[in-house]
Amino acid sequence: xxxxxxxxxxLSVPEGAIASLNCTYSDxxxxxxxxxxxxxxxxxxLIMSIYSNGDxxxxxxxxxxxxxxxxxxxxIRDSQPSDSATYLCAVNIGAGRRALTFGSGTRLQVQP
Amino acid sequence: GAVVSQHPSRVICKSGTSVKIECRSLDFQATTMFWYxxxxxxxxxxxxxxxxxxxxxxxxxxxxxxxLINHASLTLSTLTVTSAHPEDSSFYICSAxxxxxxxxxxxxxxxxxxxx
Numbered sequence: 001x002x003x004x005x006x007x008x009x010x011l012s013v014p015e016g017a018i019a020s021l022n023c024t025y026s027d028x029x030x031x032x033x034x035x036x037x038x039x040x041x042x043x044x045x046l047i048m049s050i051y052s053n054g055d056x057x058x059x060x061x062x063x064x065x066x067x068x069x070x071x072x073x074x075x076i077r078d079s080q081p082s083d084s085a086t087y088l089c090a091v092n093i094g095a096g097r098r099a100l101t102f103g104s105g106t107r108l109q110v111q112p
Numbered sequence: 113g114a115v116v117s118q119h120p121s122r123v124i125c126k127s128g129t130s131v132k133i134e135c136r137s138l139d140f141q142a143t144t145m146f147w148y149x150x151x152x153x154x155x156x157x158x159x160x161x162x163x164x165x166x167x168x169x170x171x172x173x174x175x176x177x178x179x180l181i182n183h184a185s186l187t188l189s190t191l192t193v194t195s196a197h198p199e200d201s202s203f204y205i206c207s208a209x210x211x212x213x214x215x216x217x218x219x220x221x222x223x224x225x226x227x228x
Contacts, residue, residue: 043205043222099146104155
């Protein structure tokens with residue numbers, strides 16, 4: 001089992017729709033969770049971080065965390081073609097570990 | 113967010129030579145920096161954790177003598193790929209952890225290395 005798992009996609013949604021990206025992780029003791037966006041050939045850029053169970057909203061983005069289910073998701077409302085990218089879920093795996101473990105990413109395609 | 117600058121953005125080198133990649137934190141001090149490698153269509157794989165003033169911690173399977181990491185100051189870490197081979201061609205990305213940010217990590221722009 002991979003430590004951080006994501007569906008590779010592509011996930012295709014029409015412009016204006018809600019895109020839902022999911023991620024599961026293996027370490028029940030994980031405390032920090034992040035979503036990064038990576039355009040082709042570019043470095044990842046941070047979208048959101050979440051540390052507590054529940055929802056966290058920032059503009060069109062909402063991160064959701066359920067530690068009991070070891071599940072974290074990212075919702076993108078009013079999806080735009082510019083949101084088309086690979087979305088990486090990242091988790092601090094392992095007690096005291098400061099580096100992030102990344103999922104393989106989900107490729108999102110927003111159709112105009 | 114915090115700014116991490118990486119240089120060069122692209123480099124081509126001959127097989128057998130060495131290449132140095134620099135990673136700088138521009139507006140904060142980074143006691144810890146991380147080096148990742150990403151092959152096409154794959155996820156980021158952690159290579160090593162760079163600690164200011166001490167030896168880097170390498171991930172299993174990463175050759176410390178081939179990938180030399182130096183973190184001599186709170187704003188600069190370098191990765192030197194020694195005796196490069198074509199299979200070392202990849203996207204190398206540094207990142208830094210911002211203290212007090214809840215483990216938030218910011219990435220540099222990345223460096224594309226092509227070994228010919």
